Amino acid sequence: xxxxxxxxxxxxxxxxxxxxxxxxxxxxxxxxxxxxxxxxxxxxxxxxxxxxxxxxxxxxxxxxxxxxxxxxxxxxxxxxxxxxxxxxxxxxxxxxxxxxxxxxxxxxxxxxxxxxxxxxxxxxxxxxxxxxxxxxxxxxxxxxxxxxxxxxxxxxxxxxxxxxxxxxxxxxxxxxxxxxx
Amino acid sequence: xxxxxxxxxxxxxxxxxxxxxxxxxxxxxxxxxxxxxxxxxxxxxxxxxxxxxxxxxxxxxxxxxxxxxxxxxxxxxxxxxxxxxxxxxxxxxxxxxxxxxxxxxxxxxxxxxxxxxxxxxxxxxxxxxxxxxxxxxxxxxxxxxxxxxxxxxxxxxxxxxxxxxxxxxxxxxxxxxxxxxxxxxxxxxxxxxxxxxxxxxxxxxxxxxxxxxxxxxxxxxxxxxxxxxxxxxxxxxxxxxxxxxxxxxxxxxxxxxxxxxxxxxxxxxxxxxxxxxxxxxxxxxxxxxxxxxxxxxxxxxxxxxxxxxxxxxxxxxxxxxxxxxxxxxxxxxxxxxxxxxxxxxxxxxxxxxxxxxxxxxxxxxxxxxxxxxxxxxxxxxxxxxxxxxxxxxxxxxxxxxxxxxxxxxxxxxxxxxxxxxxxxxxxxxxxxxxxxxxxxxxxxxxxxxxxxxxxxxxxxxxxxxxxxxxxxxxxxxxxxxxxxxxxxxxxxxxxxxxxxxxxxxxxxxxxxxxxxxxxxxxxxxxxxxxxxxxxxxxxxxxxxxxxxxxxxxxxxxxxxxxxxxxxxxxxxxxxxxxxxxxxxxxxxxxxxxxxxxxxxxxxxxxxxxxxxxxxxxxxxxxx
Numbered sequence: 001x002x003x004x005x006x007x008x009x010x011x012x013x014x015x016x017x018x019x020x021x022x023x024x025x026x027x028x029x030x031x032x033x034x035x036x037x038x039x040x041x042x043x044x045x046x047x048x049x050x051x052x053x054x055x056x057x058x059x060x061x062x063x064x065x066x067x068x069x070x071x072x073x074x075x076x077x078x079x080x081x082x083x084x085x086x087x088x089x090x091x092x093x094x095x096x097x098x099x100x101x102x103x104x105x106x107x108x109x110x111x112x113x114x115x116x117x118x119x120x121x122x123x124x125x126x127x128x129x130x131x132x133x134x135x136x137x138x139x140x141x142x143x144x145x146x147x148x149x150x151x152x153x154x155x156x157x158x159x160x161x162x163x164x165x166x167x168x169x170x171x172x173x174x175x176x177x178x179x180x181x
Numbered sequence: 182x183x184x185x186x187x188x189x190x191x192x193x194x195x196x197x198x199x200x201x202x203x204x205x206x207x208x209x210x211x212x213x214x215x216x217x218x219x220x221x222x223x224x225x226x227x228x229x230x231x232x233x234x235x236x237x238x239x240x241x242x243x244x245x246x247x248x249x250x251x252x253x254x255x256x257x258x259x260x261x262x263x264x265x266x267x268x269x270x271x272x273x274x275x276x277x278x279x280x281x282x283x284x285x286x287x288x289x290x291x292x293x294x295x296x297x298x299x300x301x302x303x304x305x306x307x308x309x310x311x312x313x314x315x316x317x318x319x320x321x322x323x324x325x326x327x328x329x330x331x332x333x334x335x336x337x338x339x340x341x342x343x344x345x346x347x348x349x350x351x352x353x354x355x356x357x358x359x360x361x362x363x364x365x366x367x368x369x370x371x372x373x374x375x376x377x378x379x380x381x382x383x384x385x386x387x388x389x390x391x392x393x394x395x396x397x398x399x400x401x402x403x404x405x406x407x408x409x410x411x412x413x414x415x416x417x418x419x420x421x422x423x424x425x426x427x428x429x430x431x432x433x434x435x436x437x438x439x440x441x442x443x444x445x446x447x448x449x450x451x452x453x454x455x456x457x458x459x460x461x462x463x464x465x466x467x468x469x470x471x472x473x474x475x476x477x478x479x480x481x482x483x484x485x486x487x488x489x490x491x492x493x494x495x496x497x498x499x500x501x502x503x504x505x506x507x508x509x510x511x512x513x514x515x516x517x518x519x520x521x522x523x524x525x526x527x528x529x530x531x532x533x534x535x536x537x538x539x540x541x542x543x544x545x546x547x548x549x550x551x552x553x554x555x556x557x558x559x560x561x562x563x564x565x566x567x568x569x570x571x572x573x574x575x576x577x578x579x580x581x582x583x584x585x586x587x588x589x590x591x592x593x594x595x596x597x598x599x600x601x602x603x604x605x606x607x608x609x610x611x612x613x614x615x616x617x618x619x620x621x622x623x624x625x626x627x628x629x630x631x632x633x634x635x636x637x638x639x640x641x642x643x644x645x646x647x648x649x650x651x652x653x654x655x656x657x658x659x660x661x662x663x664x665x666x667x668x669x670x671x672x673x674x675x676x677x678x679x680x681x682x683x684x685x686x687x688x689x690x691x692x693x694x695x696x697x698x699x700x701x702x703x704x705x706x707x708x709x710x711x712x713x714x715x716x717x718x719x720x721x722x723x724x725x726x727x728x729x730x731x732x733x734x735x736x737x738x739x740x741x742x743x744x745x746x747x748x749x750x751x752x753x754x755x756x757x758x759x760x761x762x763x764x765x766x767x768x769x770x771x772x773x774x775x776x777x778x779x780x781x782x783x784x785x786x787x788x789x790x791x792x793x794x795x796x797x798x799x800x801x802x803x804x
Contacts, residue, residue, distance in 0.1 A: 038573075041573055041758060041762075042270070042272070044751075044754055044755065044758055045269070045576065046271060046274055048580045049243070051744070052236075052584075053240050053243040053244050055587045055590075055591075056240050056241070056244045057248070058740055059590065061737075062737055073221045073224065105232065107231065108227070108228045108229075108231035108232050109228070111231050112218055112224065112231075113227040113230070114218055114221050114224025114225050114227065114228055116225050124715045124718045124719050124722070125712075125715045126711075152715075154718060155722060
């Protein structure tokens with residue numbers, strides 16, 4: 001009979017231990033080892049981050065020098081009437097980008113993120129950019145719209161924004177291409 | 182492979198789960214009041230941040246700050262950097278940035294959010310009083326999500342300090358997000374039960390356990406409700422209140438993750454009331470379930486225990502024999518898992534299908550191999566330290582892979598620079614000749630002259646100068662007639678009349694078209710001027726390039742030469758750190774697996790002892 005009481009006691013004790021909040025504290029030596037590993041890992045990750053930043057800057061300065069650099073960004077303000085699927089970009093008649101957006105990326109755009117769709121180089125002079133937006137419009141219908149911008153590229157970086165917003169009074173999306181001030 | 186809803190759900194303690202959720206899940210929010218993005222590059226960083234790609238976001242943020250691309254978001258960018266570091270597990274650096282930001286920022290919104298994140302950092306590092314100070318320095322309500330976390334963490338701090346009444350008062354006056362409030366009530370309830378305050382704890386746990394939720398409600402809340410009921414049910418069981426315990430445990434869903442524990446508890450409640458026949462119903466059901474759960478393992482002892490109580494010793498003996506066989510087989514499986522852990526296969530098995538994106542702090546392992554050898558890894562993964570270590574290890578792998586790619590890119594960049602040098606040398610003579618010539622100046626002079634002529638034409642209202650060449654030729658022929666010998670004679674009278682008529686017609690026509698022609702001329706000159714400016718800019722760029730390319734190429738070469746060995750050295754450090762992580766993870770796993778094994782061995786001993794007792798009794802009866 002004694003064994004059964006023992007079983008029950010062990011059992012209830014075990015269950016309560018499982019359900020209660022437990023302490024994460026380890027014996028001192030183990031805690032020190034964990035802290036040291038965590039500290040070293042953080043220092044190493046910071047060093048890699050610094051190195052990565054330098055590599056990123058090197059790549060950008062080498063491949064897209066400031067004098068010729070052109071960047072095209074996609075932004076979304078509300079976007080209630082349009083579910084973005086892709087953007088196709090042509091510069092002076094040449095395809096330079098065709099980007100399919102994931103749900104996660106669209107969500108990031110909705111929350112205020114700005115996607116750098118294109119980074120390239122352009123000569124000084126007049127240029128024409130055409131963006132075709134594809135997705136679902138009001139009532140879930142397939143929707144495809146284009147927007148154009150003619151712009152002058154001078155010496156120095158040029159930033160262009162492809163903006164998707166809502167035209168509330170017409171219950172329609174609005175697509176704009178403009179130079180980012 | 183089996184897909185599990187959440188590994189965190191297997192965590193041994195709701196406190197751990199809630200604390201991790203509070204500290205790590207969506208660790209940083211960049212939406213104080215709907216920030217209007219005014220610098221595209223700031224928005225670009227947010228784009229990565231919102232996808233929880235913290236490493237890319239941090240890299241870009243640091244690079245863009247160095248390039249001074251955040252003219253409108255200076256303070257926000259610093260706060261974002263701190264938050265991103267926190268989200269990426271860099272508590273030390275994040276803390277430094279928040280302290281620095283507090284010393285410099287004047288904007289109350291930035292200061293309040295900074296206090297909040299600093300409080301989180303301090304709490305994570307175990308500086309409880311300092312964390313409390315930080316949270317209490319917040320002078321205005323934060324965005325809803327952050328406020329919920331603040332209250333929850335503050336309640337945790339009070340509980341850690343044993344100030345349960347303060348925690349209860351704080352939660353009572355809090356109208357924040359429901360899910361956070363529920364977690365906080367649960368934690369406080371469990372803490373009070375553990376402190377012996379059953380009545381007060383039961384009230385809190387009951388408020389969670391009796392929540393009105395539909396089957397389609399948030400799974401997290403449904404699980405939490407079950408968990409509260411199991412906790413309260415077992416608290417009552419321990420107090421000897423079997424009837425109340427059973428009533429509470431029967432609220433638990435039969436298919437949820439806590440159903441096994443509830444079934445076991447219901448059986449014990451019936452057993453405590455001497456109703457062993459009723460106790461057998463949940464225990465027999467439980468004994469058919471997945472053996473991984475300790476409740477199921479314990480039911481293998483509970484069933485023969487009840488059988489014996491019902492004077493069915495022969496049947497009880499059969500069940501004990503079955504239990505012994507099962508425990509034996511499970512112990513062998515754990516031995517295999519321990520051997521796997523020691524052989525270094527454990528972590529690689531867990532991460533074999535992982536994509537190793539630099540996702541950061543919110544990463545959760547969702548799939549684990551589903552076979553007999555690895556099933557006990559659940560317990561290791563459910564350990565907070567193991568999971569955090571695994572995430573860190575995974576980050577290191579991703580960083581190592583990233584640096585490998587950069588190494589390959591640097592080789593490409595070196596080749597590019599060599600090609601650029603060759604192209605530069607080829608084109609230099611022609612470029613030098615072009616830059617030395619006065620072609621561009623002559624074009625500028627011609628343009629200036631054209632512009633002067635056009636202005637003079639407008640000032641003098643010279644309609645003829647804006648007319649097409651044909652009309653100008655006709656006009657000059659008509660005018661030249663006036664210089665002919667005998668033009669003024671009587672005989673030329675008809676000719677003079679015709680000439681006057683034609684001249685008048687032509688002038689009328691030119692006058693009529695003048696405005697359009699002058700406007701077109703102006704437009705054409707403007708276009709020409711713009712093209713000329715572009716040409717001048719190109720010349721300037723060419724001149725600049727002629728002078729700077731050798732220097733730039735040399736500079737890039739030097740940078741590449743300096744970065745290459747750093748990549749090699751950093752990869753070696755990463756490899757060493759990964760080895761340490763593997764050792765650490767294997768230690769935790771082995772400890773957890775051994776603890777599982779010890780438990781099973783204890784059950785096996787109990788089963789053997791109980792079986793021996795039954796055989797003794799049966800022998801005694803036979804004699």
